[in-house]
Structures are given as C-alpha cells and as structure tokens.
Amino acid sequence: MAQQQHNHKVVENLGKFLADTYTLYLKTQNYHWNVTGPAFRDLHLLFEEQYQDLAGAADEIAERMRALGEKAPASFTAFSKLAKVKEENSNPDHKTMLKNLAQDNQTVAETCEALIKSAQEIGDEGTADLGIRRIQVHQKNSWMLNAHLQ
Ligand SMILES: [Fe+2]
Numbered sequence: 001m002a003q004q005q006h007n008h009k010v011v012e013n014l015g016k017f018l019a020d021t022y023t024l025y026l027k028t029q030n031y032h033w034n035v036t037g038p039a040f041r042d043l044h045l046l047f048e049e050q051y052q053d054l055a056g057a058a059d060e061i062a063e064r065m066r067a068l069g070e071k072a073p074a075s076f077t078a079f080s081k082l083a084k085v086k087e088e089n090s091n092p093d094h095k096t097m098l099k100n101l102a103q104d105n106q107t108v109a110e111t112c113e114a115l116i117k118s119a120q121e122i123g124d125e126g127t128a129d130l131g132i133r134r135i136q137v138h139q140k141n142s143w144m145l146n147a148h149l150q
Pocket residue numbers: 032048
C-alpha cells in the first residue's frame with residue numbers, strides 16, 4: 001500500500017515533467033521560428049538543437065509512464081494544467097527569448113529534481129536515471145542560453 005502511494009507520486013511527477021518538457025519544446029520551437037536580430041542564425045540554430053532534443057525527451061518520458069503501467073497526459077489542456085513553464089503568447093525580442101528559456105530550463109530542472117527524489121525514495125532506478133540524464137541537459141541549456149547574454 002505504501003509502495004503504491006509512493007509509485008503514485010512518481011507517476012504524478014512524471015506527468016508534470018512531461019508537461020513542462022512539452023511546453024518548453026513548443027516555446028523553444030516558437031522562438032526558433034520567430035527570433036530576429038543580429039544573432040539570428042546562431043539563435044535559430046541553437047533553439048533548433050534544443051527543441052529537437054526536447055521532442056525526443058517528451059517521447060521518452062511518456063513511454064516511461066507507459067512502462068510503469070500508466071497512461072501519459074497528451075493534450076494541450078492537460079499540459080497547461082500540469083506545467084510550471086508558461087507558454088509564449090507574445091513576440092519578445094531575442095534577449096527576452098534567451099532570458100525566458102534560461103529561466104524555463106531552470107524550472108524544468110527543479111521539476112526534474114523532484115522526480116528524481118521521489119523515484120529514488122522507492123528504488124525506481126529506471127525513472128531516477130531518466131531524471132538524472134535530463135537534469136544535466138536542462139542545466140547545460142540554461143548555461144548556454146545565459147552565455148549569449150553576457
Ligand atoms: Fe526549422
């Protein structure tokens with residue numbers, strides 16, 4: 001019973017992590033499409049690299065939920081309820097884009113950390129490993145995005 005309750009926590013955290021990852025994926029792709037300015041080519045390509053990685057990660061997270069016997073949330077309505085990352089509805093300049101994505105990657109890293117802790121608590125090494133791999137990507141993304149602002 002206690003194990004099931006803990007497992008429920010891991011599944012819930014996986015859903016939140018999926019929602020954040022997918023929202024950041026869309027936001028990064030939005031910026032890939034809409035970025036302007038003197039660093040256009042660099043940022044267009046940097047955002048492309050990041051959104052492609054995020055698309056793969058979303059798939060992996062959803063399939064981890066399926067491997068644990070749960071259905072994965074998979075609609076914008078569901079994601080908007082679960083995600084901490086805010087979607088983009090305006091047209092920010094390139095510096096604001098970089099700032100937003102750097103902050104959003106930190107937010108996803110925090111979501112990821114909660115997932116890792118809940119998985120480790122019940123000895124779910126597979127989920128913990130997924131989280132540990134992904135948290136490094138989000139920390140690296142944040143550094144790279146911030147580096148463009150210095
Ligand atoms: Fe493209």
